Amino acid sequence: MIRTWITQHAFVLLHTLKSLFSTPMTSLLSIIVMGIAMSLPTGIYIVMKNVQSAAGQAIDLPQMSLFLKYDLTPQDLANIRKRLEEDPNIVSFQYVSKEAALYQLQQSSGWTDITIHLSRNPLPDTFILHTQASSSESLEQLRHAMQKWPEIEHVQFDSVWIERLHELLKLGRFMILMLAIFLSIAIIAIMFNTIRLQILTQQNEIEISKLIGATDSFIRRPFLYFGTLQGFLSGVAALMIIAFFIEKLNEELVGLTRVYHIDFHLQHLSVDDSLSLLIFSACLGWSGARISVASHLWQIEPR
Amino acid sequence: MIIFKNVSKRYADGYVALNNIDLNIDAGEMIFLTGHSGAGKSTLLKLIAAIERPSSGTITISGQNIAQLKLSAIPYLRRQIGFIFQDHKLLFDRNVFNNVSLPLQISNFDNKTRSSRVRAALDKVGLLKKEKTMPIALSGGEQQRLCIARAIVHRPNILIADEPTGNLDVAYAREIMSMFTSFNQVGVTVMISTHDGSLLEDTQHRILVLNQGKLAA
Ligand SMILES: Nc1ncnc2c1ncn2[C@@H]1O[C@H](COP(=O)(O)OP(=O)(O)OP(=O)(O)O)[C@@H](O)[C@H]1O
Numbered sequence: 240m241i242r243t244w245i246t247q248h249a250f251v252l253l254h255t256l257k258s259l260f261s262t263p264m265t266s267l268l269s270i271i272v273m274g275i276a277m278s279l280p281t282g283i284y285i286v287m288k289n290v291q292s293a294a295g296q297a298i299d300l301p302q303m304s305l306f307l308k309y310d311l312t313p314q315d316l317a318n319i320r321k322r323l324e325e326d327p328n329i330v331s332f333q334y335v336s337k338e339a340a341l342y343q344l345q346q347s348s349g350w351t352d353i354t355i356h357l358s359r360n361p362l363p364d365t366f367i368l369h370t371q372a373s374s375s376e377s378l379e380q381l382r383h384a385m386q387k388w389p390e391i392e393h394v395q396f397d398s399v400w401i402e403r404l405h406e407l408l409k410l411g412r413f414m415i416l417m418l419a420i421f422l423s424i425a426i427i428a429i430m431f432n433t434i435r436l437q438i439l440t441q442q443n444e445i446e447i448s449k450l451i452g453a454t455d456s457f458i459r460r461p462f463l464y465f466g467t468l469q470g471f472l473s474g475v476a477a478l479m480i481i482a483f484f485i486e487k488l489n490e491e492l493v494g495l496t497r498v499y500h501i502d503f504h505l506q507h508l509s510v511d512d513s514l515s516l517l518i519f520s521a522c523l524g525w526s527g528a529r530i531s532v533a534s535h536l537w538q539i540e541p542r
Numbered sequence: 543m544i545i546f547k548n549v550s551k552r553y554a555d556g557y558v559a560l561n562n563i564d565l566n567i568d569a570g571e572m573i574f575l576t577g578h579s580g581a582g583k584s585t586l587l588k589l590i591a592a593i594e595r596p597s598s599g600t601i602t603i604s605g606q607n608i609a610q611l612k613l614s615a616i617p618y619l620r621r622q623i624g625f626i627f628q629d630h631k632l633l634f635d636r637n638v639f640n641n642v643s644l645p646l647q648i649s650n651f652d653n654k655t656r657s658s659r660v661r662a663a664l665d666k667v668g669l670l671k672k673e674k675t676m677p678i679a680l681s682g683g684e685q686q687r688l689c690i691a692r693a694i695v696h697r698p699n700i701l702i703a704d705e706p707t708g709n710l711d712v713a714y715a716r717e718i719m720s721m722f723t724s725f726n727q728v729g730v731t732v733m734i735s736t737h738d739g740s741l742l743e744d745t746q747h748r749i750l751v752l753n754q755g756k757l758a759a
């Protein structure tokens with residue numbers, strides 16, 4: 240019984256492969272179109288994932304500057320040091336006196352002239368901290384707490400850009416989702432139409448099969464196989480397109496990273512992500528075929 | 543075995559093709575159905591295989607009410623029946639062997655059983671040598687016999703033939719009739735519609751006459 244079942248399905252699979260290869264150009268074209276559609280959101284996803292992991296390394300230790308009030312005693316400074324040492328959120332800190340800050344400013348080009356004319360040092364004493372807070376909410380909390388310390392004039396994030404990046408990534412994820420939804424619909428529509436054409440050309444066979452006792456699932460089976468297989472192959476095409484794209488982009492990035500002295504290149508899709516893409520694309524093909532078969536079988540049902 | 547009670551069939555356009563049919567066919571019986579063109583012969587036969595559904599009345603086959611059969615149960619009813627269609631319904635894109643093989647494929651027979659049964663059926667109708675031929679290359683009588691082979695290959699216990707000798711000469715027609723008689727002799731219930739009176743002259747089997755959708759006594 241099981242063996243019969245297996246041979247039946249193997250037979251249908253073979254038949255499906257044959258029908259896929261019987262019109263190689265049409266099949267190839269639909270697979271490429273569907274593959275490109277699928278590679279768009281996936282490609283953006285993989286680029287974003289790379290940017291995110293690069294940003295993640297930077298956000299690991301967000302920086303903050305504590306600008307101190309003017310008239311602090313060494314005792315006040317010692318108090319701050321003690322509190323910073325005790326705070327578990329603070330990984331490391333560094334004291335920059337106003338003299339050191341002014342010296343640094345004078346060293347940087349363009350500012351020398353201005354600082355010479357200043358009668359007194361306008362810069363405050365500063366603590367630069369690295370915190371462990373990972374989300375922008377917990378950073379905000381920390382800032383709020385420290386703002387209340389009596390010795391502190393002002394607390395400033397040095398990592399506003401990371402927040403902005405986070406917002407951008409959020410927007411990016413939303414756009415990927417939208418793109419994925421619409422392109423999935425497009426893929427289902429392509430599959431729907433492909434199967435519709437097949438059903439039309441096999442209408443006679445379907446009708447006769449039903450007249451002599453074929454169940455709906457028997458009629459559906461080859462079309463569902465076809466849809467699933469074509470969806471899967473489109474997934475493979477998408478993977479190939481993305482791999483090619485990443486390789487090319489990395490070649491371009493080599494020049495860029497050399498200029499900026501940073502080490503950044505795009506990682507390929509992970510095995511998990513690739514498998515998900517293949518399964519998802521096979522499901523899309525199946526869905527399109529399923530919807531198409533359901534609506535068209537109903538139309539040619541003898542009544 | 544096949545029981546019609548007060549069966550009427552009104553087509554969607556309002557035409558009443560069958561009017562209050564009462565009919566009782568025993569298992570293993572061979573029965574003829576005759577009547578003028580448009581009398582409702584095909585309609586009656588299609589009702590048995592649930593190809594058409596009755597507008598009123600009940601049709602019972604082996605104790606099962608066909609009129610109330612769920613759509614999903616219909617395929618299994620049809621597999622008990624071998625139907626020879628008036629318009630043949632052959633598949634012209636595949637050869638003789640594959641045409642006959644279709645009912646077995648549908649019922650999930652394995653490859654080996656399939657080919658041996660297909661060859662047996664083709665042998666019975668004398669088409670064994672033509673298994674690779676396409677239907678279009680067959681004569682009218684050969685196509686008719688191909689239909690018969692496809693209808694008997696899955697060994698149904700009811701065989702329904704709608705005008706199986708439609709456009710054949712008398713000699714061919716008699717040959718085909720004797721084929722049906724031999725199926726009947728091994729226990730198959732056989733129902734044949736025909737308007738060819740010459741076939742009915744010397745038969746001892748029951749003859750039903752349809753006239754304008756009504757059974758004549
Ligand atoms: N699908 C249909 N819709 C409407 N009317 C139909 C349909 N099928 C058959 N009829 C009508 O029902 C009547 C009986 O048709 P049926 O095919 O049963 O006749 P028949 O006895 O088989 O005739 P023939 O000997 O010509 O095959 C005919 O008048 C036909 O026009």
Ligand SMILES: [Mg+2]
Nearest residue numbers: 583584628704
């Ligand atoms: Mg007829």
